[in-house]
Amino acid sequence: MPRILLLYGSILAAGALGLEWLQYRFLVRRYPVEAYVVLLALGFLGLGLWAGARLFRRTPHAPADINTRALDTLGVSERERQVLELLAQGQSNKEIARALDVSPNTVKTHIAKLFGKLEVRRRTAAIRRARELGIIH
Numbered sequence: 001m002p003r004i005l006l007l008y009g010s011i012l013a014a015g016a017l018g019l020e021w022l023q024y025r026f027l028v029r030r031y032p033v034e035a036y037v038v039l040l041a042l043g044f045l046g047l048g049l050w051a052g053a054r055l056f057r058r059t060p061h062a063p064a065d066i067n068t069r070a071l072d073t074l075g076v077s078e079r080e081r082q083v084l085e086l087l088a089q090g091q092s093n094k095e096i097a098r099a100l101d102v103s104p105n106t107v108k109t110h111i112a113k114l115f116g117k118l119e120v121r122r123r124t125a126a127i128r129r130a131r132e133l134g135i136i137h
Helices: 002-030 032-055 068-074 078-088 093-100 104-118 123-133
Strands: none
Touching (some): 078 093, 078 104, 078 123
């Protein structure tokens, strides 16, 4: 039974391939320039996707890249550093609270303490300062 299914499937696939080939030949005769432009565009699209993936590949940073000396000097706790990482990812207070399983008020407290320790007044300034110090990536 499986052999018969494979045989019929192969015959149907070959027939479909033959019909597609005939239709392709008809289209190439009728619209030769457009067909080649489309093929060339698809080729360049594939090349661009491949090159983009190779050239702009992001490598994850190792945890050793974090400047622990600056963390200790400023007195930033591990939880505050986690909040800072999530801030850098652009998450809101509610999203940070959900990710860390704490209340939004706790997140606000951590952020306020971070602002004081980093001597900044805004989230973007805190992120920039933390990146300068090597506390976050």
